[in-house]
Amino acid sequence: MSQKLILPLNKCNVNAGYKMPKYTQEWGFLHYGIDLGNPDKQRTIYSPGDGTVIACGMDGATESERMGNAIVLVFLDVERNDGETTSLACRMFHLDSIAVQPGQAVKRGDVLGVYGNTGANTSGAHLHVEFDTDTQYPQYAVGIKSSGNVIKKGNKDTTVDPSKVWYVGPGQTLYDGYGGSGVSSGWIAQNDLDVPKLPEEAPAVDYKTLYEAESQKVETLKEGIRDIISRAENMVK
Numbered sequence: 001m002s003q004k005l006i007l008p009l010n011k012c013n014v015n016a017g018y019k020m021p022k023y024t025q026e027w028g029f030l031h032y033g034i035d036l037g038n039p040d041k042q043r044t045i046y047s048p049g050d051g052t053v054i055a056c057g058m059d060g061a062t063e064s065e066r067m068g069n070a071i072v073l074v075f076l077d078v079e080r081n082d083g084e085t086t087s088l089a090c091r092m093f094h095l096d097s098i099a100v101q102p103g104q105a106v107k108r109g110d111v112l113g114v115y116g117n118t119g120a121n122t123s124g125a126h127l128h129v130e131f132d133t134d135t136q137y138p139q140y141a142v143g144i145k146s147s148g149n150v151i152k153k154g155n156k157d158t159t160v161d162p163s164k165v166w167y168v169g170p171g172q173t174l175y176d177g178y179g180g181s182g183v184s185s186g187w188i189a190q191n192d193l194d195v196p197k198l199p200e201e202a203p204a205v206d207y208k209t210l211y212e213a214e215s216q217k218v219e220t221l222k223e224g225i226r227d228i229i230s231r232a233e234n235m236v237k
């Protein structure tokens with residue numbers, strides 16, 4: 001059965017979008033993910049869906065510990081908001097702490113850890129999230145200079161724009177970073193903020209109530225028939 005993914009932060013600022021030209025100008029390489037932060041500085045990361053932790057831990061030990069604390073997950077049968085359904089690898093970088101273990105099954109909304117400022121190429125606490133259709137090699141990321149303990153150097157770009165994947169979950173809010181000026185800053189695009197809300201689940205059918213209502217109808221019909229029969233019998237007498 002397919003699933004829909006939600007944002008990994010309940011209050012979610014978008015600080016840098018997917019493959020934004022301004023990011024490449026600043027850092028000299030393409031941004032294959034999206035950078036998020038919580039405006040309330042509440043840094044808990046939640047699992048976007050039901051999946052499996054493939055690998056996690058400190059990516060270290062050289063190049064300023066590369067991606068810092070990283071988590072790699074796989075989510076099967078994801079119904080993306082762009083209408084495609086694919087299984088997706090998800091890579092998260094720069095965590096302060098990790099609350100899961102490799103091989104662990106996670107449910108949507110489970111705590112994965114706390115984001116922070118670990119690893120190279122970070123100028124402040126934020127969560128970098130990538131989605132990748134290559135679930136066979138989920139630890140391989142394109143744009144990485146060399147392999148670390150968790151994240152390996154990939155050579156093919158199979159990433160997907162996260163804003164085309166996830167939904168704003170119940171109780172979640174998606175903000176334009178930079179206090180409303182994010183789009184004009186050039187670090188994020190309107191597209192990053194055009195994320196649909198997760199559709200309300202259809203209410204579960206209450207079969208017991210339905211059965212009782214239908215049984216009542218049958219009883220009423222039976223009574224009617226009994227009445228007709230007794231009246232017919234009286235006429236015969």
Ligand SMILES: [Zn+2]
Pocket residue numbers: 016031033034035127128129
């Ligand atoms: Zn990033």
